[in-house]
Amino acid sequence: MVMPLKRICPYDGSLTTTGVCVSRLFSPLTIRSTTFANRAWISPMCQYSAVDGVVGAWHLAHLGSFAIGSAGLVMAEATAVTPEGRISIGCPGLWNDAQVDAWRAVTDFVHAQDTQIGIQLAHAGRKGSSMQPWSDHAIAGPEDGGFGTVAPSAMAFPGYPTPRALTTDECDDIPRIFAAAAVRALEAGFDVLEIHAAHGYLLHEFLSPLSNERDDQYGGSFENRIRLLVAVVGAVRAVSDTTPLFVRLSATDWTDGGWTIDDTVELARVLTQCGVDLIDTSSGGNVANAVIPVGPGYQVEFAERIGREVGIATNAVGMITTGTQAEEILAGGHVQAVMVARAAIRNPHWPMMAAEELGDVIELRPQMSRARLLPKA
Numbered sequence: 386m387v388m389p390l391k392r393i394c395p396y397d398g399s400l401t402t403t404g405v406c407v408s409r410l411f412s413p414l415t416i417r418s419t420t421f422a423n424r425a426w427i428s429p430m431c432q433y434s435a436v437d438g439v440v441g442a443w444h445l446a447h448l449g450s451f452a453i454g455s456a457g458l459v460m461a462e463a464t465a466v467t468p469e470g471r472i473s474i475g476c477p478g479l480w481n482d483a484q485v486d487a488w489r490a491v492t493d494f495v496h497a498q499d500t501q502i503g504i505q506l507a508h509a510g511r512k513g514s515s516m517q518p519w520s521d522h523a524i525a526g527p528e529d530g531g532f533g534t535v536a537p538s539a540m541a542f543p544g545y546p547t548p549r550a551l552t553t554d555e556c557d558d559i560p561r562i563f564a565a566a567a568v569r570a571l572e573a574g575f576d577v578l579e580i581h582a583a584h585g586y587l588l589h590e591f592l593s594p595l596s597n598e599r600d601d602q603y604g605g606s607f608e609n610r611i612r613l614l615v616a617v618v619g620a621v622r623a624v625s626d627t628t629p630l631f632v633r634l635s636a637t638d639w640t641d642g643g644w645t646i647d648d649t650v651e652l653a654r655v656l657t658q659c660g661v662d663l664i665d666t667s668s669g670g671n672v673a674n675a676v677i678p679v680g681p682g683y684q685v686e687f688a689e690r691i692g693r694e695v696g697i698a699t700n701a702v703g704m705i706t707t708g709t710q711a712e713e714i715l716a717g718g719h720v721q722a723v724m725v726a727r728a729a730i731r732n733p734h735w736p737m738m739a740a741e742e743l744g745d746v747i748e749l750r751p752q753m754s755r756a757r758l759l760p761k762a
């Protein structure tokens with residue numbers, strides 16, 4: 386006879402036999418009024434498969450498969466707040482009602498699996514108007530549906546067109562545009578709002594002295610370069626008191642003279658005061674030839690440092706591929722969750738696999754339960 390598993394929950398000390406937390410990775414996490422069933426989260430991943438910014442069956446299958454696989458949070462891909470904020474002509478948006486309705490089909494399905502879904506509100510800045518990565522040419526011309534790009538300064542990212550520098554008035558208006566998209570995101574049923582301020586897209590371009598040469602109140606000093614992001618956070622936070630608000634940051638440009646982890650820690654302190662709940666800690670993307678020491682968990686140290694020094698919740702991301710690795714990251718005590726991208730492309734049911742690896746008996750969707758190797762009770 387197989388004996389039921391009995392473990393001590395590391396968070397509340399309870400003795401558990403089935404269906405409740407045993408590892409840190411599969412312990413619940415509550416942020417504001419939202420409880421995530423576990424801390425094995427899916428990182429946002431562009432699919433380049435929307436039409437006029439409207440998501441479809443591909444997105445339902447892509448994001449739905451992660452919910453079926455017992456992720457604690459599914460974060461939808463970079464979603465543009467305005468048409469010229471798209472990375473590619475195939476990126477989704479939230480600037481009109483048709484987009485809201487299409488997203489609703491996705492959020493309804495994910496919720497039916499008892500899973501939370503977040504959206505990453507984004508503006509591509511100077512890294513916009515591309516074709517899909519699998520196209521035979523990189524940049525979308527007018528005949529492809531391409532568009533002119535904007536940025537803090539008229540400095541091109543290698544391989545992209547030179548953007549137009551935003552006027553001060555246009556900068557002043559960006560928080561309103563993000564807030565309007567946040568309203569639509571809530572109408573579409575999203576549980577978490579994440580502001581994309583990483584990877585060399587618009588808000589990161591303002592943060593980094595390597596891409597921001599402005600001489601108005603949005604450029605120059607640290608306070609000026611963070612001004613736009615702080616205003617965007619304020620506007621989005623004002624949309625809802627109860628919705629968890631995350632910000633994805635590139636902790637470093639990995640380049641001398643660029644944005645640094647010290648800057649990120651300072652910024653995280655400010656964002657904490659502005660009502661941000663969690664820093665989703667990534668890195669890079671603003672400098673084409675930066676030398677990045679990519680390897681297992683290579684960005685974890687940044688998430689840990691932010692958590693330790695600022696006291697805000699963080700998640701780690703970047704080459705996290707096994708349950709054991711994720712559990713060790715959480716055991717450090719400064720990181721509250723992990724996000725997984727490419728390992729989840731390879732196996733959309735990655736959380737199920739990680740639970741099995743850790744010896745956890747988690748709730749599965751009933752349709753998935755015959756895949757269970759460990760006994761339920």
Ligand SMILES: Cc1cc2nc3c(=O)[nH]c(=O)nc-3n(C[C@H](O)[C@H](O)[C@H](O)COP(=O)(O)O)c2cc1C
Binds near residue numbers: 505704728
């Ligand atoms: C296909 C693909 C699309 C991505 N799209 C986004 C995106 O929309 N927003 C974002 O912040 N990061 C994006 N990323 C980065 C991932 O979210 C993640 O941070 C990165 O891949 C490192 O995690 P991993 O090693 O688990 O893949 C993407 C990554 C991949 C592989």
